[in-house]
Amino acid sequence: MELFLKYQDKIFTKASLYESIWEEEYIGDDNTIKTHISNLRTKIKSRNTGTEYIETVWGLGYRLRKANKQ
Template sequence: VKINNCLLDLTAKEYMILELLIKNQNKVFSKANLYESIWHEEYIGDDNAIKTHISNIRSKLKKFNPNENYIETVWGLGYRLFKK
């Protein structure tokens, strides 16, 4: 992934999450949606994996473009690609 002509170093899961959000820009993904789409396992309510990966992606994106928010938290629903 490139941002501001710099290569962004993502893990495989981070890349998959970001790719899913980019390909579905109008969709809000619940933690269960994300987990089941990326891990291909049933979501049992432990959201630490999702929260950690989203946090890591946000941190990595912020290093290259600190003035931009890319992933929006939709309170009570989940995550989506941020729209201006």
């Protein structure tokens, strides 16, 4: 979550998230990142059910959803 908040406009690939967090080379497509993203979403949703904060950018990765400007 810290990376998403620190770099709010950046789209993170699974590889970049894995390598930034665990400081190891990302070897392949396992469910580690998907599981952690799901856990973050669940924790956030338990506090605020109306908004999805972590957005999946299909084919690219994940990013923090931009707030709607009114």
